Amino acid sequence: MTSTSTVTTGERITTARIEADPSIPAIRMTRDFAATPEQLFRAHTDQDLFARWVGPDGMDMQITDWDARTGGSWAYTAGSGEDSYGFHGCFHEVRNDRIVQTFTFDGEPDGVALETLTFEDLGDGRTRLHALSLCDSFEGRDAWLRSGMEVGVNEGYAKLDSLLADGAV
Amino acid sequence: MTSTSTVTTGERITTARIEADPSIPAIRMTRDFAATPEQLFRAHTDQDLFARWVGPDGMDMQITDWDARTGGSWAYTAGSGEDSYGFHGCFHEVRNDRIVQTFTFDGEPDGVALETLTFEDLGDGRTRLHALSLCDSFEGRDAWLRSGMEVGVNEGYAKLDSLLADGAV
Numbered sequence: 066m067t068s069t070s071t072v073t074t075g076e077r078i079t080t081a082r083i084e085a086d087p088s089i090p091a092i093r094m095t096r097d098f099a100a101t102p103e104q105l106f107r108a109h110t111d112q113d114l115f116a117r118w119v120g121p122d123g124m125d126m127q128i129t130d131w132d133a134r135t136g137g138s139w140a141y142t143a144g145s146g147e148d149s150y151g152f153h154g155c156f157h158e159v160r161n162d163r164i165v166q167t168f169t170f171d172g173e174p175d176g177v178a179l180e181t182l183t184f185e186d187l188g189d190g191r192t193r194l195h196a197l198s199l200c201d202s203f204e205g206r207d208a209w210l211r212s213g214m215e216v217g218v219n220e221g222y223a224k225l226d227s228l229l230a231d232g233a234v
Numbered sequence: 235m236t237s238t239s240t241v242t243t244g245e246r247i248t249t250a251r252i253e254a255d256p257s258i259p260a261i262r263m264t265r266d267f268a269a270t271p272e273q274l275f276r277a278h279t280d281q282d283l284f285a286r287w288v289g290p291d292g293m294d295m296q297i298t299d300w301d302a303r304t305g306g307s308w309a310y311t312a313g314s315g316e317d318s319y320g321f322h323g324c325f326h327e328v329r330n331d332r333i334v335q336t337f338t339f340d341g342e343p344d345g346v347a348l349e350t351l352t353f354e355d356l357g358d359g360r361t362r363l364h365a366l367s368l369c370d371s372f373e374g375r376d377a378w379l380r381s382g383m384e385v386g387v388n389e390g391y392a393k394l395d396s397l398l399a400d401g402a403v
Contacts, residue, residue: 088372089258089259089370089371089372090258091370130305132305135307136299136301136306136307136309136322136324137305137307137324138304138305138306138324140305153305154326155305155306155307155324155325155326155336156324157323157324157336157338157346158338158346163344165336165346167324167326167334167336167348169326169327175332177326177327177334177348177350179336179346179348179368179370181346181370197370199348199368199370201258201260201348201350201366201368202258203257203258
């Protein structure tokens with residue numbers, strides 16, 4: 066199960082790759098950015114920056130808990146009123162080249178994924194983000210892949226591209 | 235890969251069952267206790283109680299971080315000096331019938347497991363602990379199973395049996 070989508074960011078075409086791991090119940094994702102590893106780290110740990118890019122287009126993000134350090138926690142709500150979706154987790158590890166955190170969609174409170182983000186320096190001011198989302202069943206992983214999650218992922222990363230292009234990160 | 239060990243606690247024989255999941259890189263463990271779910275919850279969340287039973291016999295446990303609530307964190311050191319082993323993680327969720335936490339052995343700092351403990355009320359003051367440890371590879375899971383981890387697990391639970399029998403929980 067492979068989903069590859071292409072978005073145009075200024076002069077550059079950027080591709081996000083989302084794959085179901087063949088042997089473990091995990092989603093593997095890679096995405097290249099015109100950013101240094103330090104910038105990607107900042108974009109994932111600075112509360113105000115994170116709120117400006119995460120999630121799909123046109124959805125208001127409210128961060129309700131943010132303590133981006135090893136042993137800290139996070140929570141945010143997307144949308145508002147009855148059309149809002151909550152997410153929360155804890156930060157297992159926050160270090161310059163790697164963030165490990167748990168992830169729960171509040172609509173399915175017993176579902177927990179373990180996410181590992183790594184920032185691979187490609188040189189020349191470019192960085193490859195590797196994201197591994199480990200689920201506790203293949204059924205849960207496949208349901209997540211079928212949920213349309215790639216829309217929010219890709220729209221979010223396109224917003225991050227714009228912030229990077231604008232010098233905001 | 236199944237390991238079943240039997241320990242005698244007073245008049246009762248208690249069996250801990252440790253199994254490799256056949257389809258996902260996880261260890262599944264069940265263990266019955268002469269305890270209510272509330273007592274097992276307390277034994278896993280009260281810092282002083284936890285330090286009295288976790289780990290193998292004859293090893294000094296020093297809890298260096300303890301915030302047993304949803305979004306909190308934990309760390310402890312087993313042994314002392316050069317023969318000490320550190321472990322740490324964050325608490326994704328702490329609720330009466332379920333604890334979800336991350337787990338890292340500091341000797342292998344990039345290895346992270348996602349642990350889910352549930353307390354199943356069997357009635358008559360007995361509770362079955364279910365523990366799921368989800369790893370990010372079968373190799374890592376199998377190495378952990380081969381490490382002799384069942385010794386510390388079983389000796390720890392036998393200490394918890396004694397604390398329960400003594401009315402200390």
